[in-house]
Amino acid sequence: xxxxxxxxxxxxxxxxxxxxxxxxxxxxxILARNVALATAGVTFAMVCFITYLVSAHGTFVYHLGGWxxxxxxxLMADNITAFLLVTFASVxxxxxxxxxxxxxxxxxxxxxxxxxxLYLVLLGSLLGIxxxxxxxxxxxxxxxxxxxxxxxxxxxxxxxxxxASVKYLIMSTLGSGTVLMGIAGLYMVTGYLNLDFIASxxxxxxxxxxxxxxxxxxxxxVGIAVKAALFPLHVWLPDAHGAAPTSSSAILSGLVVxxxxxxxxxxxxxxxxxxxIAALPLQASLLVMATLGIFVGSILAIRQKDIKKMLAYSTVxxxxxxxxxxxxxxxxxxxxxxxxxxxxxVMKSMLFLxxxxxxxxxxxxxxxxxxxxxxxxxxxxxxxxxxALSMVGIxxxxxxxxxxxxxxxxxxxxxxxxLVVLLVSSLLNAFYYLPIVIAGFFKKxxxxxxxxVIPVGAQISLIFLIAATFFFGLFSNIPVSYIAPTIQGLFxxxxxx
Amino acid sequence: xxxxxxxxxxxxxxxxxxIMLSHANLIKxxxxxxxxxxxxxxxxxxxxxxxxxxxxxxxxxxSAITYxxxxxxxxxxxxxxxxxxxxxxxxxxxxxxxxHYGTVDVDEITRMRSEEQ
Numbered sequence: 184x185x186x187x188x189x190x191x192x193x194x195x196x197x198x199x200x201x202x203x204x205x206x207x208x209x210x211x212x213i214l215a216r217n218v219a220l221a222t223a224g225v226t227f228a229m230v231c232f233i234t235y236l237v238s239a240h241g242t243f244v245y246h247l248g249g250w251x252x253x254x255x256x257x258l259m260a261d262n263i264t265a266f267l268l269v270t271f272a273s274v275x276x277x278x279x280x281x282x283x284x285x286x287x288x289x290x291x292x293x294x295x296x297x298x299x300x301l302y303l304v305l306l307g308s309l310l311g312i313x314x315x316x317x318x319x320x321x322x323x324x325x326x327x328x329x330x331x332x333x334x335x336x337x338x339x340x341x342x343x344x345x346x347a348s349v350k351y352l353i354m355s356t357l358g359s360g361t362v363l364m365g366i367a368g369l370y371m372v373t374g375y376l377n378l379d380f381i382a383s384x385x386x387x388x389x390x391x392x393x394x395x396x397x398x399x400x401x402x403x404x405v406g407i408a409v410k411a412a413l414f415p416l417h418v419w420l421p422d423a424h425g426a427a428p429t430s431s432s433a434i435l436s437g438l439v440v441x442x443x444x445x446x447x448x449x450x451x452x453x454x455x456x457x458x459x460i461a462a463l464p465l466q467a468s469l470l471v472m473a474t475l476g477i478f479v480g481s482i483l484a485i486r487q488k489d490i491k492k493m494l495a496y497s498t499v500x501x502x503x504x505x506x507x508x509x510x511x512x513x514x515x516x517x518x519x520x521x522x523x524x525x526x527x528x529v530m531k532s533m534l535f536l537x538x539x540x541x542x543x544x545x546x547x548x549x550x551x552x553x554x555x556x557x558x559x560x561x562x563x564x565x566x567x568x569x570x571a572l573s574m575v576g577i578x579x580x581x582x583x584x585x586x587x588x589x590x591x592x593x594x595x596x597x598x599x600x601x602l603v604v605l606l607v608s609s610l611l612n613a614f615y616y617l618p619i620v621i622a623g624f625f626k627k628x629x630x631x632x633x634x635x636v637i638p639v640g641a642q643i644s645l646i647f648l649i650a651a652t653f654f655f656g657l658f659s660n661i662p663v664s665y666i667a668p669t670i671q672g673l674f675x676x677x678x679x680x
Numbered sequence: 681x682x683x684x685x686x687x688x689x690x691x692x693x694x695x696x697x698x699i700m701l702s703h704a705n706l707i708k709x710x711x712x713x714x715x716x717x718x719x720x721x722x723x724x725x726x727x728x729x730x731x732x733x734x735x736x737x738x739x740x741x742x743s744a745i746t747y748x749x750x751x752x753x754x755x756x757x758x759x760x761x762x763x764x765x766x767x768x769x770x771x772x773x774x775x776x777x778x779x780h781y782g783t784v785d786v787d788e789i790t791r792m793r794s795e796e797q
Contacts, residue, residue, distance in 0.1 A: 330766060353770070357716075367727060
C-alpha cells in the first residue's frame with residue numbers, strides 16, 4: 184500500500200513534521216530538533232525508494248484522489264525527477280544535520296523551533312515542485328517555497344536579513360505573478376493544466392493563437408528566470424544569501440534556486456516541442472544571459488570582501504552554467520546541466536557551511552581575516568578547499584564532471600565559443616577561490632582565535648559532503664547512467680537537434 | 681468585445697508590475713503586487729466566462745443550460761489565499777523594518793545602511 188502512495192506521502196511527511204514541531208516544539212526544544220532530523224531522514228529514505236522504483240519499473244505516476252488527469256492532479260517521477268529528488272532530499276538532510284548542532288549558537292534560541300518548521304515546509308514544497316505534473320499545483324508549491332525561503336532569510340530578525348528578505352520576497356512574487364499569468368495563458372489556449380495534456384494540444388493551439396502561445400512561453404521563462412536568479416535578474420540573490428543564517432544560505436544557494444531550474448526543464452523539454460523552441464530566439468537569449476551571468480557573477484565575486492557575499496555571487500555564476508547547459512539544447516549539455524544541479528548543490532552547501540563555521544569561530548566575515556584559520560580549524564578549511572577545487576573544476580572532484588559534460592555538449596552543438604567561456608570562467612573561479620585556500624593554510628593569521636570544539640553533527644555533515652564530492656567525481660558513471668537514457672529519450676522523441 | 685477583458689487584464693497587470701518596480705515605498709510595492717495579482721485573477725475569470733452561462737450547479741431542472749467554466753474560479757480561490765499570505769508576510773516584515781529604520785522607503789534605508797558602514 185505504501186509503495187503505491189509513496190509520492191504524495193513524500194511531500195506530505197515534511198509538512199506534517201513541520202506541523203508537529205509547531206504544536207509541541209515550543210515547550211520541548213529537543214523534541215523539535217529530533218522530529219526535524221527524523222522527518223528529513225525518513226523523507227530521504229523514501230526518496231531513495233522512489234528512485235529504486237523508477238529504476239526498476241520505469242516512470243512512476245500517481246493520481247491524487249484517484250482522479251485521472253485531466254480532471255485530477257498527477258504526480259510523476261521519471262529518472263531525471265528522481266535524480267533531482269535525491270539531490271534535494273539528501274542535501275537538505277545533511278544541511279539540517281549541520282544546522283541542528285550549529286544553529287543554537289547562531290540564531291535567537293526563541294526562533295529555533297520555527298526555523299525547523301520552516302525548513303521542513305521548504306523541503307516539502309521543493310519535493311512537490313519536482314514531483315508535480317500539474318501546472319497550477321507547481322505554482323502553489325512555488326509560492327510556498329518562496330514564502331518559506333524568504334522567512335528562512337529573515338528568521339533571526341536582524342536588520343540586514345530583514346531588508347534582504349523583503350527584497351527577495353518582492354522579486355520572488357514578481358516572478359511567480361508572471362509565471363501564473365503564463366500558466367493562465369496556457370490554460371486559455373489548450374484548456375488543460377496537466378503538462379502532458381498541454382504538450383499534446385500545444386501545436387493545435389499554436390496554429391490558432393501563435394502570439395498568445397509565444398507570449399505565454401516568454402512570461403513563463405522570464406518568471407522562472409527571476410526566481411532562479413538568471414543574470415540580469417539576480418539582483419536580489421547576493422543580499423538574501425549573504426545575510427541569511429549559515430544553514431539558510433546553504434539551502435537557498437544549494438537547492439532553492441535549483442528547483443526553478445527543474446520547472447524550466449519540465450517546461451522546455453516536456454511541454455514545448457523542441458522544434459518549436461528552435462524556431463524562437465529563446466535559445467540565443469538563454470545562452471547570452473547565461474554567459475553574461477557566468478562572467479559578471481565571477482567578476483563581482485572577485486570584488487567582494489565578505490566571504491558569504493562572495494559565495495553568493497559565485498552562485499550567480501554557477502546558475503549561469505546550468506542555464507548554459509539547458510540553452511545549448513544538446514544531449515551531453517543537458518546531462519551536464521542536470522549533473523551540475525546536484526554537484527553544485529553539494530559543493531555550494533559545503534562552502535557555505537564551512538565558511539559559516541569559520542565565521543562563527545573567528546568572529547570575522549572578511550576574506551582577509553580567514554588567513555591562517557586552516558591550522559586552528561583544519562576540517563572546515565579542508566571542506567572549503569575541497570569545495571573550492573571542485574568549483575574550479577580540478578579532475579577527480581565532482582565539479583569537473585559537470586563542466587566536462589557541458590564542454591562535450593558545447594562541442595556536440597557545434598558552439599565552440601562556449602568551450603572558451605567554460606575555460607575562462609574556470610580560471611576566474613580559481614582567481615577568487617584559491618587565494619582563500621592558500622591563505623587559509625599557509626599564511627599567518629591576522630586574528631587570534633581560540634580553538635573550540637566543532638559539534639559532532641557539523642563534522643559529520645562536512646565529512647559526508649567532502650566524500651560526496653570525491654565519490655561523484657571519481658564514479659561519475661553512476662548518476663550519468665541513471666539520467667542519460669531519459670535525456671536521450673527526450674531528444675530522440677523530437678528526432679534530435 | 682470578448683477580448684476586452686484580456687486586454688484590460690494585461691493593462692492592469694503591467695500597471696501593478698510598474699508600481700512594484702518604480703516605487704521606492706515598500707507599502708506601495710506591496711499594493712502594486714496585489715494589483716498585479718488581481719489582474720491575473722481577472723484574466724482567469726475571463727477565461728472561464730461563457731456568455732449567458734449560469735453558475736455550474738447541476739440540478740434536474742437546469743441540466744440543459746450552458747454553464748460557465750468553474751475550474752478557473754476554483755484556481756483563483758487558491759490564488760487569492762496565496763496572495764493574501766504573501767501580502768501578510770511581506771507587511772509583517774515591513775513593520776519590523778520600520779521599527780528598525782523609522783522609514784518604509786527603500787532608498788532611505790539603503791542610504792542609512794551605507795552611512796552606518
